[in-house]
Amino acid sequence: DESHKLSWSVVPLAYFAETGATMDETGGVIDELMTSVPGADIVVLLSEKETKEISGSIRTKKGVDAAEIAALFGGGGHPGAAGFKISEVELVAAEEIVVGKIREYQAKKPQLTPEELGAILDQPPVASSTPPKGLNEPMVAPTSAEPEPELTPPVGFPTGQAEPEL
Numbered sequence: 001d002e003s004h005k006l007s008w009s010v011v012p013l014a015y016f017a018e019t020g021a022t023m024d025e026t027g028g029v030i031d032e033l034m035t036s037v038p039g040a041d042i043v044v045l046l047s048e049k050e051t052k053e054i055s056g057s058i059r060t061k062k063g064v065d066a067a068e069i070a071a072l073f074g075g076g077g078h079p080g081a082a083g084f085k086i087s088e089v090e091l092v093a094a095e096e097i098v099v100g101k102i103r104e105y106q107a108k109k110p111q112l113t114p115e116e117l118g119a120i121l122d123q124p125p126v127a128s129s130t131p132p133k134g135l136n137e138p139m140v141a142p143t144s145a146e147p148e149p150e151l152t153p154p155v156g157f158p159t160g161q162a163e164p165e166l
Contacts, residue, residue, distance in 0.1 A: 001099070004106040007033055007040035010095050013048040023049060026057065034059045042069065042102060046095055054086040054094040072101050 001007070011026060030045040037043065041064045045057045056073060059081050060066040066082035075084025086094045 001103065002039055004103045005039060005041040006044070006099070006102055006106065007037040007042070008044040008046065008095070008099060009033060010091055011045065011047040012091055013051065023047065023055075026055075030057045030059055034061075042066075042106070044098060044102065046091065046098060048091045052088050052090060054089060054091060056084045056086065056094075056098060058082045058084075069102060069105060072105065073098065 009029065011029070015021065016023065026045060026047050030043060033043045033045065034040070041061045043059045047055045047057070049055050056070070056075065058066040058069055058077070060069070060079070062080075065079045067077045067079060070077050070082035070084045073084035073086060075082060077083055086097070089097070
């Protein structure tokens with residue numbers, strides 16, 4: 001999904017039986033997806049562990065928080081890698097739910113194209129001909145309408161005067 005910078009794949013339970021692959025081997029699949037889909041900022045792998053038991057893995061590029069996305073489904077993790085589980089839902093329905101929520105998540109975030117970002121970063125800071133308010137104004141000590149209270153040192157505190165002899 002180019003417009004949401006999202007790529008995903010699903011692994012049905014039958015795949016494991018057909019190929020002899022194990023659940024542990026899905027980690028390599030998501031890493032491969034991350035490197036083979038250059039325009040994706042978010043990659044999701046949904047694996048059916050048991051009927052109606054879906055495990056979701058998320059990998060993201062810098063600037064997109066995988067843990068924040070996983071939290072949408074009750075999961076968690078780290079900024080670049082996170083996971084979640086969905087129960088009592090068929091794989092096809094889980095795919096629709098997850099992809100739909102991530103699309104909503106991405107649509108709410110301001111998106112810049114690499115060209116727009118590069119143009120912003122290549123621009124020198126804009127100089128203003130007028131200084132910020134307060135920089136050309138003289139500094140004046142605050143005044144008070146009330147007289148300063150007379151300060152007296154605590155008992156036994158030296159006042160700078162000679163102590164009377166006892």
